[in-house]
Amino acid sequence: MKSEKHWFGLPLSLFWGYIAIAVFMSGDGFEMAFLSKHITDMGFTPSQSALVFTLYGAAAALAAWSSGVVAEIITPQRAMRIGFFLWVIMHILFMTLGLGMRNYPLMLLFYGIRGLAYPLFIYSFVMLVVQNVPKHRLSSAMGWFWAMYSIGIGCVGSYLPSFTIPWMGETGTLWFAIAWVVAGGLMAMFLLRNVGGESEKANLSTREKLTELSRAVTILFTNRNIFLACLIRIINTLSLFGFAVVMPMLFVGRLGFTMSEWLQIWAVFFFITIFTNIMWGVLGEYIGWIRQVRWFGCLGCAISSLAFYYLPVTFGHNYWVAMIPAVMLGITVAAFVPMTAVFPVLEPKHKGAAVSIYNLSAGLSNFLAPAIASLVLPFFDIVGVVWTYTVLYLFAGILTLIIRVEQPARIPASQGAKGYGEAVPLQNK
Template sequence: MQSDKNWFGLPKSLFWGYVAVAIFMSGDGFEMAFLSKHITDLGFSPAESALVFTLYGGAAALAAWSSGVVAEIITPQRAMRIGFLLWVSMHILFLTMGLGMKNYPLMLLFYGIRGLAYPLFIYSFVMLVVQTVPKHQLSSAMGWFWAMYSIGIGCIGSYLPSFTIPFMGETGTLWFAIAWVVAGGLMAMLLLRKVGQPSEKAHLSTREKMTELSRAVTILFTNRNIFLACLIRIINTLSLFGFAVIMPMLFVGRLGFTMSEWLQIWAVFFFVTIFTNVMWGILGEYIGWIRQVRWFGCLGCALSSLAFYYLPVTFGHNYWVAMIPAVMLGITVAAFVPMTAVFPVLEPKHKGAAISIYNLSAGLSNFLAPAIASMVLPFFDIKGVVWTYTALYLFAGVLTLIIRVEQPARVTQKSQTKRWTSVATANNKS
């Protein structure tokens, strides 16, 4: 473990790693707003464009699931280097031989393989944080990670292309993304080389490493608390991924908001999470990880989800009223930040496998949120989807009463201080 020195929960020894994640994810996020349309503009059908992203998402989910264990058995720095080099090489091949030659099979191949890259880079950094930061500071450290992630993919990655596309076009913007990813990747390679100590898992034999890799699956069945934490993490971002699908139907389709107004409302939600990720990461060390998740995350998201539907329905096309639930959700969804710290604490001997399950939970949330919406919508409309998410948040709150997490919180430090004080007092009296 490194020194406890930090800036408001941001570990000084990992500072440049956080910056590298923000820069890397900025370049990775450039294409989000326009690549699907760019592919159809080249003459491919919407279904063909969708398949490109489906393969990419599947590869990203696989990489996210395995990245924790992979980083632990080959070291996080090496795993980040592989993710960085894989991203750059596959992106160049995708642009030249895929999009450039309008070769659909090669587009599928290279973009699909590139989907393995970003989770390997950023989630290997999560493993480095877990290995480096003292347990009682993990919550605030992970709050900063998600804030940097939001700055990269949610802010810079979303807004910068609106300026570069008129200037250099969509193809030029896709090439420009490489500069950002290279900057973030080189920063990580050069400035994180001497950070942390390799896990003992890095010295295992090949056979033992394969056994450790399998724990990314078996740990779900051997550790009940990990399984419960997995369910809570899946429920965490249901509204985030689900509302992106159903709320445009409500706001734009029924209440008269313009698409620009809806996008601005949704952008406010992401902007708020930049600050609340850090805030809740720090507060979780004082409030208690699970207590915060229960009352501010689960109950808070349940209320915010209902507000996201009932406030605009009640007040109609009122832009400022519609901003209220966006801010509420931005505050409450970030209260789940300590869950990143919970997983490795629940399985201290196999932290890589625990982080892999956390990543799997995040991927399943991304998949299940729109899946739930598609199943409920035909029968109970948008209101039914909102109430389904709300019920699941309340269910997650019940799960927090069952899960057992021995948090190495600041409360423990205070009790130690009191004990030392009492011992010193007794010695002085004697």
């Protein structure tokens, strides 16, 4: 692999791809804050609205799981192109024949199919990063990816509709999303077309391609380290998805915070992750991937999770004290960023399948976090949910002592390496 020019870990040859991810996910995120209510305002029941999002989530999980292998087989650029066109076509059909005609079956159909699009677009770019960035720089490269993702869906995608809805309404805002997605998709199509070469597996026979696709399942059972990494990645974002469900009950329902105050506290968490994703991506190359995940990710999230409950319970309705655990969690949850780099390194001959398992882990975390909360809440209340997540983070820390992966680290240029530093293997200690 040739030398890659970079800026603070951002591979410059893929610069426009990162911008494309931020712009694309901005458009994809427009609907998050209001589409469910918009559907119920049209006369559909809350359960019907929930089913729309359930099918969308199932399709997104399926696409995320398979996207790594698909991108490796047909090239990431082609996979991103498919995801781009699929999003635009299905969104137009959803808006015209689904919402426009208030046809519930068509809403389910087109929005469900659209759920396949964004994971295919963004996770195929992850595969492009894996194929073109040296493994000792994957951590920082993936830190930038998650930062762009957060800027898109977490900042622009959530913030801009607060201005467009009063101006053009909810329907107009949903149509406006297409402009952002088209801009991001065109950037990817024309500015990434000369990045990388033809995929090594593009010339496989149909049977060989199906065999490679099946590895997105079988690799969990044939590679123990991939299985352990999968468990660690699932635990990574339990607090992120779980606290979004249970903490409003604590802050708003019991401690007297307003909903606006709670949303601001939660927004600070997401804002912090934009910077900490980049920070931990770069630091992981010096500290060591698994070492950073163990001490700053697992142990850090365990402490942050407890602080998220006990600080506000102890100090009551104190807005600034409540901000402290939000900042802590925003710092520590991003320390897991090197896990994105760990998966393809653990299975270098089948990187697509490894990335697919990473994507599956992220989807399972999204599903299991509220599921754990719903099971624990009736018996042990909110404090029981917090302690369950804490114990799981500590369990993930134990798993990092078992998993075996070559962890690239860097030595400073002053010790003899030129430029940014030279990769040297750091063993799992």
